[in-house]
Amino acid sequence: MLKQNLITNNPLRVFKTDTKGNEILQRMGLVVSRPGVGKTAILVQIALYNMLQGKQVVHVSIGQSIDKTKAWYDDILKDVTSGAKAEEVESVKYEIIRNRMIITFNNSNFSRPKLEERLNDLIKQDIFRPSCLVIDGLDIAAADHQLLDDMRALQKEMGINIWFSAVSHRDEAGKGDNLPAVFKDKADIFDTLLMLQPADAGEGKIFLKTVKDDTGCVEPGKAMCLDPTTMLVWG
Amino acid sequence: MKRDLDKVRNIGISAHIDSGKTTLTERILFYTDKIHAIHEVRGKDGVGATMDSMELEKERGITIQSAATYCSWKDYDINIIDTPGHVDFTIEVERALRVLDGAVLILCSVGGVQSQSITVNRQMTRYKVPRIVFINKCDRTGANPARVTEQLRDKLKLNAIPMQIPIGLEGDLAGVVDLVKMKAIYFEGDNGENIREDNIPAELQDEADEKREEMLDAASMFSDDLMEAILDGGDVSEELIMAAVRKGTLDLEMVPVFIGSAYKNKGVQSLLDAVLAYLPAPKDIENIALDLDKDEEEQVLGNDPEAPLVCLAFKLEDGRYGQLTYIRTYQGTLRKGDTVINSRNGKKVKVGRLVRMHSNEMEEIEEAGPGDIVALFGVDCASGDTFTSAEISMSMSSMHIPAPVISLAINPVDNKAQDNMSKALNRFTKEDPTFRTFMDHETGDTIISGMGELHLDVYIERMKREYNAEVEVGAPQVAYRETITRKAEFNYTHKKQTGGSGQFGRVGGYMEPLEEGEYEFVDKIVGGVIPREFISSCDKGFTASLAKGSLAGFQVTGVRCVINDGAAHSVDSSDVAFQLAAKGAFKEGYQKAGPVLMEPIMKVAVEGPSEFQGGIMGSINQRRGMIIGTTEENDYTVVEADVPLSEMFGYSTVLRSLTQGKAEFTMEFARYQPVPKSIVDDVIAEIKKRNEKK
Numbered sequence: 001m002l003k004q005n006l007i008t009n010n011p012l013r014v015f016k017t018d019t020k021g022n023e024i025l026q027r028m029g030l031v032v033s034r035p036g037v038g039k040t041a042i043l044v045q046i047a048l049y050n051m052l053q054g055k056q057v058v059h060v061s062i063g064q065s066i067d068k069t070k071a072w073y074d075d076i077l078k079d080v081t082s083g084a085k086a087e088e089v090e091s092v093k094y095e096i097i098r099n100r101m102i103i104t105f106n107n108s109n110f111s112r113p114k115l116e117e118r119l120n121d122l123i124k125q126d127i128f129r130p131s132c133l134v135i136d137g138l139d140i141a142a143a144d145h146q147l148l149d150d151m152r153a154l155q156k157e158m159g160i161n162i163w164f165s166a167v168s169h170r171d172e173a174g175k176g177d178n179l180p181a182v183f184k185d186k187a188d189i190f191d192t193l194l195m196l197q198p199a200d201a202g203e204g205k206i207f208l209k210t211v212k213d214d215t216g217c218v219e220p221g222k223a224m225c226l227d228p229t230t231m232l233v234w235g
Numbered sequence: 236m237k238r239d240l241d242k243v244r245n246i247g248i249s250a251h252i253d254s255g256k257t258t259l260t261e262r263i264l265f266y267t268d269k270i271h272a273i274h275e276v277r278g279k280d281g282v283g284a285t286m287d288s289m290e291l292e293k294e295r296g297i298t299i300q301s302a303a304t305y306c307s308w309k310d311y312d313i314n315i316i317d318t319p320g321h322v323d324f325t326i327e328v329e330r331a332l333r334v335l336d337g338a339v340l341i342l343c344s345v346g347g348v349q350s351q352s353i354t355v356n357r358q359m360t361r362y363k364v365p366r367i368v369f370i371n372k373c374d375r376t377g378a379n380p381a382r383v384t385e386q387l388r389d390k391l392k393l394n395a396i397p398m399q400i401p402i403g404l405e406g407d408l409a410g411v412v413d414l415v416k417m418k419a420i421y422f423e424g425d426n427g428e429n430i431r432e433d434n435i436p437a438e439l440q441d442e443a444d445e446k447r448e449e450m451l452d453a454a455s456m457f458s459d460d461l462m463e464a465i466l467d468g469g470d471v472s473e474e475l476i477m478a479a480v481r482k483g484t485l486d487l488e489m490v491p492v493f494i495g496s497a498y499k500n501k502g503v504q505s506l507l508d509a510v511l512a513y514l515p516a517p518k519d520i521e522n523i524a525l526d527l528d529k530d531e532e533e534q535v536l537g538n539d540p541e542a543p544l545v546c547l548a549f550k551l552e553d554g555r556y557g558q559l560t561y562i563r564t565y566q567g568t569l570r571k572g573d574t575v576i577n578s579r580n581g582k583k584v585k586v587g588r589l590v591r592m593h594s595n596e597m598e599e600i601e602e603a604g605p606g607d608i609v610a611l612f613g614v615d616c617a618s619g620d621t622f623t624s625a626e627i628s629m630s631m632s633s634m635h636i637p638a639p640v641i642s643l644a645i646n647p648v649d650n651k652a653q654d655n656m657s658k659a660l661n662r663f664t665k666e667d668p669t670f671r672t673f674m675d676h677e678t679g680d681t682i683i684s685g686m687g688e689l690h691l692d693v694y695i696e697r698m699k700r701e702y703n704a705e706v707e708v709g710a711p712q713v714a715y716r717e718t719i720t721r722k723a724e725f726n727y728t729h730k731k732q733t734g735g736s737g738q739f740g741r742v743g744g745y746m747e748p749l750e751e752g753e754y755e756f757v758d759k760i761v762g763g764v765i766p767r768e769f770i771s772s773c774d775k776g777f778t779a780s781l782a783k784g785s786l787a788g789f790q791v792t793g794v795r796c797v798i799n800d801g802a803a804h805s806v807d808s809s810d811v812a813f814q815l816a817a818k819g820a821f822k823e824g825y826q827k828a829g830p831v832l833m834e835p836i837m838k839v840a841v842e843g844p845s846e847f848q849g850g851i852m853g854s855i856n857q858r859r860g861m862i863i864g865t866t867e868e869n870d871y872t873v874v875e876a877d878v879p880l881s882e883m884f885g886y887s888t889v890l891r892s893l894t895q896g897k898a899e900f901t902m903e904f905a906r907y908q909p910v911p912k913s914i915v916d917d918v919i920a921e922i923k924k925r926n927e928k929k
Contacts, residue, residue, distance in 0.1 A: 059864075066864040066875055086750055097877075102864030109867065118865060121849035127856045 002088040003052055003095070006080060009232040011042070011208050011224050012049040015192065018216040025131070027215055028155045029163045030140065032183060033196035038206060039165035041231045042196060043134040044076050046163050050132045051099040052092070058122075058130040060115065061104045062137035069102045069136075080230045101128050110138060112150035119158075132161040140166035141182040148189045164190075179211050191215050198228070205234055240538055241516045242311045243606045245563070247338040247364070249355045255371040256341050259497035259506075260304070260315060265426065266504055267306035267313070303550070303561050303608055305591045305598075308507045314608040332362045333631075334549045334563035334608065337514030339506065344370045344378035344494070348386040349842075349899060356391045365484050365515055367491050368393075369506050373401055374408045374496040384492055389868060393490045396453045398480070399505065400446055401494055402436060411494055411502055412439055414447040415476050420505060427500025453489060454479040477512050484513045517606025522565045524621070527578060527628040534629065538605040542566045543624040544575060546603075547631045548616050551666045560611045561592070562603070565631070567624060569609070570602040575622040578630050584622065588612040617665045641880065643691050644680035644709035655704035656681070663694055670694060680709065688884070713881040715922070716833040716907055717784030718793040722747040725824035726800065729816035737807035740765075740816035742773055743800030746824045748793055754781055755795040765801035769813040773798055776817025785822060786830045787919045788926065792907075796821070831909045832918065835880045838905040841890065843898025845872045850893045858882035859911070877905055881918075 007013065017023050033039050047057045061069040073096060081089045103118055122128040133155075140148070155162045168180040179187060179195070187193060193212040199205040209223040225234040248256050304315050316335060332338065338359055342352060359366055368387060370380040380401060387395035399411040402419055410421035412435050419436060423429040435443050451471065455462040458479035464471045483489030493509055495502015518538040524545055525531040536545055544567030552559045562569070569575070573586045590597040592610045603609040616622075621630045647653040660672045660683070670690070672683045685691045688711060698704040724745045731738040742765070749755050756774045765773065777796045784791040801816075839860065841851050845867060851874050855862055860878035883902060890898050910918055 066866055070863070097861060097863075101862060104864065104866040106868060114867070118848065118867070121852055125849065125853045125856065127852055127862065 002081060002084040003092055006092070006232070007049065007052050010045055010049040011226060011231065011233055012046050013233075014224065015213075015215070015217045024215045024217060025161070026155065026159055027161045027163075027191045028152055028189065029161070029192035029194065030166055030183075030190045031163065031194045031196060032140075032166045032168050032179065032211075034169065035167055037196045037198055038226075038228065038231055039167065039196065040072055040136050041076060042194075042208070042226075043136050043163060043165050044072050045231045047100065047132065047134050048073075048076070048096065050161075051096050054095075054099065055131045056099045056101070056128055057132045057134065058101045058103055058119065058128070060110075060133060060135040061102060062110050062135070063107045064104060064137060066102050066104055069104065073100070076230065080232060101130070107137075107139075111147065112154050116154060130160060132163070134163045134165075136165050138164060138166075140164060140186065141168075141180075143186075145186065145189075148186060152189050187212060192217075199225075204228060206231075240518050240604075240606055243314075243517055244311060244510055244514055245314045245316075245334065245336045245517065245606060245608055246510055246514055247316045247332060247335040248341060249332070249338060249359075255343065255497050259339075259341060259369065259371060259503065262427075262497045262500060262503045263308075263313075263315065263507060264304065264306055266428065266507065267308050303592050303610070305608070309511060311511050313507075313510065316608075332359060332364050334547060335364060336517055336520045336606070337510070338364045338366045339510065339514075340366050340368050340490075341371050342368060342383050342387075343375075344373045344380050344383055345375050347379075347383045348390045353390065353842075356393070360487075363487060365487055365513075367484065367493065367506075367509055367513055368395060369502075370492060370494045371497055373404055373494050374406065374499045374501070376405050378404050378408075380404075380492075380494045387490065387492065390871075394453065394483075394488060395490045395492050396450050396480075397446055397494075398450060398491045398509070399494050399502070400439065400442055402439065408496055408499065408501060411505060412443045413505065414443065414450050415473050415480075417443065417447065422501045422504070427503070430504055450480075451476065454483060457483040457486065457489065481513050485515050485519055522631075524565070524629040524631050527630055531630075536566045539566055540568045540604040543627045544569055544573075544622070545627070545629050545631070546575075546622050548611075548614070548618060548620045548622065551616075551618050551662070552610075558613060558615075559590075559592070560614045560616060562609055562611055562622070564603050564605055564607045564609070566605050568602050568604050569607075569622075571600075574625070576625055576628075577616055578621045578623050578628055579617070582615075583625075584614050584616070586611060586614075618668060641687060641691065642682050642684035642712050642714055643695075644675065644682055644712065645695065645706040646680055646709075648705045648707060652704045652706060655702040656698060656706060659694075659698045659702035659704050663697070682712075684714070710925075711884055713879075714835060715787065715789045715910075715918075717786045717789050717791045717830055718833055719746060719748055719791075719825065719828035719830050721829045723824045723827035723829075725820040725827075727816055727820035727823050728802070729812055729819055731812075732807075737804075738809065738812040738815065739802075739804035739807035740769065740772075740809075740812040741800075741802040742776075742798055742813065742816045742820040744796065744798035744820070746794055746796045746821070746828055748828075749795040750793075753792040753794075754778065757795060757797040759797055759799040760801065761799075764803070765798065765813070766803050766808070769803065769808060769810065770798075772810045772813035773801075773817040775810075776814035777821050779814070780818050780821035780825075784830060785825055787832055787922050789832070791825070791830075792833075796824075832915055833907040834910045834918075836877050836905045836908045837880050837883060837902040839876050839878045839883070839900055839902040840873055841876070841898055841900040842871060842873045843890075843894050845870050847894040847898055848872045848874065851890070851898060854886075854889060854893055858886070878902075879908075879910075880904075 015024065031039055031042050047059055050057045059069060077093065081092060101122065151162065166183065179193060191214045195209045195211055197207045197209060199207060206226045206228045207223045208226055210218045210220055212220055226232065227234050248260055306313050306315065340356065342348060370383050372378060373380060384395050384397055387393045398414055401408060402410045402412060410419055412419050417435065419433045421431045421433065423431055451465055454476055455465055461471065461475050461479045464475055480489065480491055484491060491509065491513055493502060493506050495506065497503055522536045523533050524536050526534045546562045546564040546569055548560045548562055550561035569586060571586055571589045574583050575586060577584055589600050589603060590610050591600055600609065623629050647656045663670050664672055670685045672681060675682050683691055683694065695706060695708055698706060722745055726743040728741040729738060756777060758770050760770065781791045843851055848865065852862055855874065855876045855878060858878050859882050860876040862874060862876045864875050866873045886900065890900060
């Protein structure tokens with residue numbers, strides 16, 4: 001019951017299939033928001049959505065420790081499972097531990113070859129076979145175009161989903177639903193571009209807006225309303 | 236004569252195993268005239284180093300217990316605690332750090348920052364111990380102090396600032412350039428005892444200028460005067476630089492780095508000078524005690540020798556002089572003949588002989604003031620006890636004590652060994668809170684438990700050598716547990732009528748999993764169907780049943796037993812009858828409550844060169860390990876995983892051969908978790924087989 005609720009209310013659910021009902025197994029996505037709005041939390045929800053369906057996810061954390069990354073999951077789980085039966089919570093936790101692998105890098109040493117080497121260590125020994133990567137902490141605005149092209153190539157070769165987060169600053173913010181200018185020249189690399197925006201003060205909601213989606217799941221301009229505590233769909 | 240507290244240093248020397256701690260301490264004692272000959276740790280003369288006073292330490296070339304020793308350098312009193320480097324003895328390191336004011340972290344110039352250095356550094360940070368670094372073994376092939384300094388910054392996140400550069404390296408190590416004095420220092424004579432200052436060799440002048448500038452930049456952050464002096468462009472005095480570096484070090488914002496080779500007698504005296512110059516005096520450190528009269532309110536202790544006494548027993552030793560208790564005094568004065576109070580149990584203790592220890596020699600003293608580390612004779616106490624004057628009731632804050640993870644069964648070979656073993660175990664459990672012992676009533680074995688295989692191994696050796704207690708040792712055992720997974724009802728009648736007075740009792744109710752805690756008993760009896768006087772008998776019966784689960788004979792935890800029905804007989808019911816009825820009820824309910832076997836899961840961190848990452852992960856995977864994540868820093872990778880303890884025996888050997896000895900691991904207890912269904916039958920069968928053999 002708990003597990004089903006978490007899947008049903010996950011914002012990623014709308015990106016699961018295209019309009020014809022075909023499951024999207026490959027995608028490179030980007031979630032952009034101002035600092036503190038919930039980029040990492042939404043990446044954690046993307047990871048949870050996959051893990052709870054038995055898919056393995058590698059959470060790549062750049063500039064953060066394993067403990068800190070784990071703490072994100074623990075905090076979000078605490079919120080989304082409050083009031084649930086202890087055994088259901090335990091079962092969800094077990095599923096997460098089983099299907100999650102955290103890989104951390106320093107800010108300076110993240111590259112496709114390094115990531116690929118580490119993924120291969122896991123895959124070739126049949127220790128872990130991810131169908132999704134979430135990559136948190138990479139400075140997309142400053143990142144070399146080549147690095148993102150490399151990541152795109154890796155995503156295609158492995159046939160998986162990769163989601164990135166990126167931070168935008170107030171002075172870079174685009175008007176309305178527009179993507180901040182600093183990401184404009186990189187937009188073509190991604191299949192899906194999402195923006196997290198807080199609702200007006202006092203409303204206590206967050207909007208997840210689709211800026212672009214080449215996979216045909218969601219029409220650009222559509223927005224979803226999320227609960228800022230859990231990052232699950234509002235209501 | 237009033238002691239000048241500014242001239243006291245209580246320092247620890249800690250680091251990774253084999254980075255040369257004991258050798259360095261030996262040299263320090265030699266230069267401070269405490270010993271008159273140098274013996275190597277694993278020297279050919281068979282004497283061993285002075286600080287390794289335990290026979291076993293000398294044989295293995297490792298330091299197990301932190302021998303406290305006192306020496307004097309340039310009119311300063313220095314108390315040194317030599318601490319063990321192996322992870323299994325971490326409690327010794329932690330304890331030492333608790334009583335010290337400053338520390339020297341030793342690193343090997345070849346090995347650099349290794350896993351144990353990370354642990355030790357974390358401990359130092361936890362106890363806010365200002366530290367300086369000594370990069371030892373600069374005479375070894377492959378020595379690279381600059382790389383080690385980088386690792387200090389990258390891996391330990393320390394603001395490591397070199398205070399010296401080497402003159403030559405590896406076999407050519409001749410001395411050091413002091414970047415404060417801007418002089419070359421050579422250590423000459425058979426034992427490096429003659430110090431010669433000279434001009435900096437021309438080929439090193441540029442490097443020295445550059446490094447000095449870096450050092451001044453870093454130091455000037457802690458002194459406006461120094462910054463002004465640098466900006467003015469004039470000469471910067473040595474005093475100004477040293478004061479700034481001292482401030483940075485005491486604020487834990489800076490770690491001055493020194494270099495040398497203790498084995499080749501180079502750089503040790505400079506390090507001693509640095510201890511005086513940059514590490515804190517007792518009054519530079521704020522110590523906190525808990526006031527037991529004010530609901531454990533925190534109290535800052537002063538360094539006033541006239542204030543009421545507060546001191547901490549941080550180590551016990553049973554040596555050739557009888558029982559020794561090492562004490563650190565925080566405030567007040569401890570005098571021979573005084574009566575002090577042990578704040579743990581309120582017992583009065585008379586201070587008999589008071590001595591300053593130099594490894595296994597000692598010096599009688601009359602009193603010890605704030606900041607002193609001394610030893611008492613014949614005091615009955617446990618490690619970690621606080622002693623105070625009668626007028627106050629204080630306790631030093633409790634120390635972090637890790638839980639034991641492994642146990643062994645031991646059996647004395649004869650009656651004499653039995654007595655000696657009891658004495659030894661009594662002593663060890665007082666000395667070391669991570670070492671525990673109990674009797675398995677079923678098998679008659681004495682079980683000892685501790686922090687790792689080597690930890691227990693050392694105590695078994697000590698039993699033989701120090702107490703002449705020969706014991707037979709069983710294989711290491713994992714402390715499994717049992718628990719239930721669902722609610723189950725019971726209704727059991729105990730009835731016996733075989734002549735004499737009979738026995739009768741019926742206990743009805745249910746048992747269910749308990750989320751937190753080990754056991755709970757709930758009485759829901761109404762109408763007195765079980766008379767009040769027998770309710771506690773039921774509780775006793777259940778409690779006794781918990782000791783040994785029927786699944787595999789391990790302790791049962793996480794159970795709530797509820798009684799809500801029963802019956803009694805006016806003549807035949809008794810305490811024993813209801814205890815037996817409850818035992819029967821427990822057995823009946825337990826079978827139906829889905830009992831499972833739980834095993835201890837360890838949090839394991841394996842650290843090694845990145846090239847071995849695949850192999851390390853494979854080895855964890857083979858051990859039923861769940862890899863949580865990996866962290867890469869430079870060319871090193873740390874793999875973190877949760878692994879069942881039962882799979883970790885012998886892992887160090889496997890890891891060594893897998894990584895050419897370049898990787899290491901640490902582990903600590905994380906939680907209990909059910910043994911997977913696929914292997915639980917095999918595990919239980921093996922345990923039963925083992926028990927049958929006994």
